[in-house]
Amino acid sequence: MSYVDAALAPQRKPDRSSSTALPLSEGMRKAGRLVARCLDMLADEVRPEFRPKKIDRLVFEFAMDHQATPGR
Numbered sequence: 001m002s003y004v005d006a007a008l009a010p011q012r013k014p015d016r017s018s019s020t021a022l023p024l025s026e027g028m029r030k031a032g033r034l035v036a037r038c039l040d041m042l043a044d045e046v047r048p049e050f051r052p053k054k055i056d057r058l059v060f061e062f063a064m065d066h067q068a069t070p071g072r
Contacts, residue, residue: 031068038062 038059045058063069 034066034068 041062042055042058045055
């Protein structure tokens with residue numbers, strides 16, 4: 001199972017008592033799916049001789065390609 005497959009698993013129902021629960025949980029799911037896709041993309045890059053700067057560049061480019069704001 002890949003990270004993306006796990007992201008498609010049935011979701012728990014959000015707490016509907018809070019007015020912000022639904023938009024926040026949808027945003028978190030979207031971010032989680034994007035991170036999962038990024039991790040799947042990196043799976044072929046990470047090996048014993050990996051270069052951290054290359055990984056940083058790949059993650060940054062992935063974030064920019066998907067209109068995401070990378071963490072610093």
